[in-house]
Amino acid sequence: MNSPTANKHLETTADGQLKHFLSTSNHSRENLTRILELADSFISFGKREIKKVPLLRGKTVVNLFFEPSTRTRTTFEIAAKRLSADVINLNASRMSTTKGESILDTVYTLEAMHVDLFVVRDGASGTAELIARHLPDDVRVINAGDGRHAHPTQAMLDMFTIRHYKGAFENLKIAIVGDILHSRVARSQIHALRILGVKDIRVIGPKTLIPTKIESMGVVPYYDMDKGLDGVDAILMLRLQHERMEGQQIPSQQEYFYRFGLTSRRVALAASDAIVMHPGPINRGLEISSRVADGPQSVILPQVTNGIAVRMAIMSLLMGGQNSMGGKK
Amino acid sequence: MLKHSDIISLIDSMVLALRKRDGIEDSLIIGIHSGGAWIAERLHHLLENPHSIGMLDISFYRDDFTQIGLNPQVKSSDLPESIEGQNIILVDDVLHTGRTIRAAMNELFDYGRPNSICLAVLLDREGRQLPIQADICGMNIHLAPHQQVKLSYVDNEFELKNISTKPSDT
Numbered sequence: 001m002n003s004p005t006a007n008k009h010l011e012t013t014a015d016g017q018l019k020h021f022l023s024t025s026n027h028s029r030e031n032l033t034r035i036l037e038l039a040d041s042f043i044s045f046g047k048r049e050i051k052k053v054p055l056l057r058g059k060t061v062v063n064l065f066f067e068p069s070t071r072t073r074t075t076f077e078i079a080a081k082r083l084s085a086d087v088i089n090l091n092a093s094r095m096s097t098t099k100g101e102s103i104l105d106t107v108y109t110l111e112a113m114h115v116d117l118f119v120v121r122d123g124a125s126g127t128a129e130l131i132a133r134h135l136p137d138d139v140r141v142i143n144a145g146d147g148r149h150a151h152p153t154q155a156m157l158d159m160f161t162i163r164h165y166k167g168a169f170e171n172l173k174i175a176i177v178g179d180i181l182h183s184r185v186a187r188s189q190i191h192a193l194r195i196l197g198v199k200d201i202r203v204i205g206p207k208t209l210i211p212t213k214i215e216s217m218g219v220v221p222y223y224d225m226d227k228g229l230d231g232v233d234a235i236l237m238l239r240l241q242h243e244r245m246e247g248q249q250i251p252s253q254q255e256y257f258y259r260f261g262l263t264s265r266r267v268a269l270a271a272s273d274a275i276v277m278h279p280g281p282i283n284r285g286l287e288i289s290s291r292v293a294d295g296p297q298s299v300i301l302p303q304v305t306n307g308i309a310v311r312m313a314i315m316s317l318l319m320g321g322q323n324s325m326g327g328k329k
Numbered sequence: 330m331l332k333h334s335d336i337i338s339l340i341d342s343m344v345l346a347l348r349k350r351d352g353i354e355d356s357l358i359i360g361i362h363s364g365g366a367w368i369a370e371r372l373h374h375l376l377e378n379p380h381s382i383g384m385l386d387i388s389f390y391r392d393d394f395t396q397i398g399l400n401p402q403v404k405s406s407d408l409p410e411s412i413e414g415q416n417i418i419l420v421d422d423v424l425h426t427g428r429t430i431r432a433a434m435n436e437l438f439d440y441g442r443p444n445s446i447c448l449a450v451l452l453d454r455e456g457r458q459l460p461i462q463a464d465i466c467g468m469n470i471h472l473a474p475h476q477q478v479k480l481s482y483v484d485n486e487f488e489l490k491n492i493s494t495k496p497s498d499t
Contacts, residue, residue: 044405055394321395
């Protein structure tokens, strides 16, 4: 796997607390669990009439997106605003970088305006890490997706959703289906599932879209979807970027749906109470049928709701909410 | 330091004091999680209050969360009735710096505009950092600045425990 070598010392403080959130792989089970538990506390706030809490009042959060995104950027923006932070959205691909300014110069300029937290998305792997390495010690960075490397907040909202519906992780069987090769979501999901104690992780897809030696990540590849889904507790679908791969990695959309599309017949091969997840946006009729996407086992929309609570939890932990007293006073 | 029977009689004295207040029959009783919750429940029962009891968890409203951290399991606040225009009895176990009460009032105002807030606490100790006083108080106690007390309610028994750290630890 061609992942950048982000190191633990960058992402955590000397005493093991969360500092930056750039990956799921560099965090302890304890810290990942802490995010899930705190996110649970934020869930109820979304149902209140006044959804804001004053936790990050006076803090400035910059959503620095070098790659277009609506859904992820919106949930980060809502999460920060519900914590009372001031949020600035910069779609940098349309701004200074096109004038030849380097990413770091853009970040230094923003840092001079006393930004407290950067949320970074880029098409290149390692951008969030690069930025984290060059900022002062009191500025925090969250990776909102970097190239093929990682999308750790998506993976954590998936973990939250699994935990919410299925409880303890240890004995679960989880299948990840689709384009594993290009997917930063899949990579972050696999690391998080492993750290949280899931032993049976399966990746399902055509041989052209599953990296060789994927077994070294602690997962089992299945090239036959029906076999891979047998008895699983959760089916994690991935979005197929079909516009980029037709004729090369997949023969045709119809052929792909026939072999790897999630249909009601295939959902029935999983455990009877299995949940169906998808990070969105979904390609109906390509990787998932409408009947499944809108069906009783689909938790695709709850995933979106959970994403706000999980991002609120990560932001408030990075911004000081993890002193050893754990809130006891 | 305080046994179950001591705490019960302190709450009884709070009930007597509360009954002397105007409009007490129609007030909303709201406890602050966790120490204030049990006292609020007992007051609610003894005063035969007709409204549903409310609970506040003020963790997300603290001004000192970067110093003491966030409790990973914050309970959700539960205010079943509208507080708009109501007279509120806000209940906590120990009044110390006043920061908890400040946070609780901030949270309450996110739900509406109460007509009045009366603060009822079991114990009042010195060490106030904000201009906040109790209207009703079971007992005044003297504790050294480093000492901490915590009310617990286990097996239907109240207990007030000293959970102080040594002065050298603080």
